[in-house]
Ligand SMILES: Nc1ncnc2c1ncn2[C@@H]1O[C@H](COP(=O)(O)OP(=O)(O)OP(=O)(O)O)[C@@H](O)[C@H]1O
């Protein structure tokens with residue numbers, strides 16, 4: 042059957058590209074992926090991949106194009122990535138391989154799936170000598186527990202993916218400059234040929250530092266990262282595993298908020314979701330459930346009063362529907378989160394007075410921009426305050442602030458409001474992976490092992506245009522954590538779904554008179 046059996050929309054002749062050079066690709070540059078062979082050519086065993094379980098061995102030149110969409114003005118040079126998969130030649134002799142696995146950072150649905158798949162691919166496909174599960178993130182490199190206590194076997198990993206969490210434990214910290222030499226020594230002492238480090242952007246940075254130190258110390262150990270974060274803030278890849286499970290779990294909380302808000306007079310449900318720098322979880326949950334009236338994310342300024350004010354929008358929504366639901370990402374509005382919420386009573390009074398005088402809703406909203414200086418200034422405390430082991434600033438409680446601000450505003454309007462704050466918190470990331478994420482984890486685990494066995498190092502991997510590719514860690518960390526484009530299509534969809542005022546453009550021009558904005562804090 043010919044490939045065009047269903048008919049074709051149009052044919053673009055190459056000649057057309059010649060006339061329209063802005064669409065043409067003349068050069069494809071495949072991103073270089075480091076290999077141990079470059080540093081340790083003398084150790085390259087160049088063994089034929091003789092696994093009985095593999096029949097599709099990839100040729101070195103297989104690559105996946107990075108830019109699928111071609112826009113006017115795109116450079117004629119495009120990126121491509123090395124395709125992941127089993128290679129015909131191995132750097133290591135599988136029977137001698139000793140491998141280590143670690144999970145680093147916060148939990149994420151699917152961690153156990155990846156641990157199980159790494160272990161079973163190493164044992165079943167390559168029949169390696171030893172697989173060790175190092176405990177408590179990067180701290181595992183410093184532990185002197187005997188290998189027997191850490192050994193991962195097929196029995197040990199059987200069924201672990203049915204539970205959330207990580208059987209190895211997960212932690213932040215463990216690779217400060219003072220700890221780095223001991224971490225390298227830990228790898229040398231255990232004679233590890235490859236370490237699989239499952240973690241987020243911070244972990245990738247740590248893995249880059251560790252790889253460089255291993256190279257310098259002449260330790261021939263492959264470092265392969267597997268990107269993990271429910272925040273979906275790792276650059277280049279289509280998505281990180283666990284993200285869609287977390288979004289699905291968030292829908293349960295939003296649905297409860299809707300039910301609670303509907304049942305109470307003047308009900309307003311607020312759901313707080315994770316997302317320190319990036320609002321992907323909040324935005325995707327809002328789009329997926331379709332019952333939310335306002336979404337606050339770190340990327341888009343939070344404007345509470347005035348023409349584009351969220352509070353007048355909520356009042357309108359409650360008046361029209363009897364209730365409203367708000368989703369707040371934890372990193373949103375950090376410059377206002379500890380300002381004086383009671384000041385919004387004045388905003389509510391001014392808004393109500395304008396309505397009573399016969400102003401239309403837009404004019405009344407504009408008049409609500411009457412605020413005490415305490416509310417308008419906010420605070421930068423989140424950037425300066427306490428930090429966790431990963432160096433992240435402890436966030437200010439934006440969801441609680443929103444609850445107080447809504448209550449204060451409705452008090453000023455003199456209307457009843459019942460605000461219910463739901464914080465599903467760690468629930469969304471401690472659940473087992475969905476089927477979709479489980480499948481993704483399987484592909485990641487298998488391909489990570491294939492890459493390490495072939496000698497790739499200082500790399501990560503993931504889906505790129507729906508194909509599994511290998512990526513240098515340096516390329517991953519360059520623009521991670523990534524954030525949602527406030528002027529992009531996802532945010533536009535959120536605004537059209539919620540009906541909230543779009544305050545995104547203020548990111549570039551700063552807050553207008555009377556507007557309260559919460560800028561992004563990185
Ligand atoms: N530049 C760096 N150099 C050395 N180690 C680092 C570096 N950045 C991060 N790390 C280490 O990696 C650990 C994990 O990083 P981080 O806490 O940012 O979590 P993460 O990997 O981004 O995962 P999550 O998405 O759960 O936050 C840190 O606790 C720290 O020990």
Ligand SMILES: O=P(O)(O)OC[C@H]1O[C@](O)(CO)[C@@H](O)[C@@H]1O
Pocket residue numbers: 146147148270271272315316317371429470
């Ligand atoms: O409290 P912990 O474990 O540091 O994790 C919180 C952070 O982890 C993340 O979920 C990323 O995994 C962030 O959204 C959140 O701020």
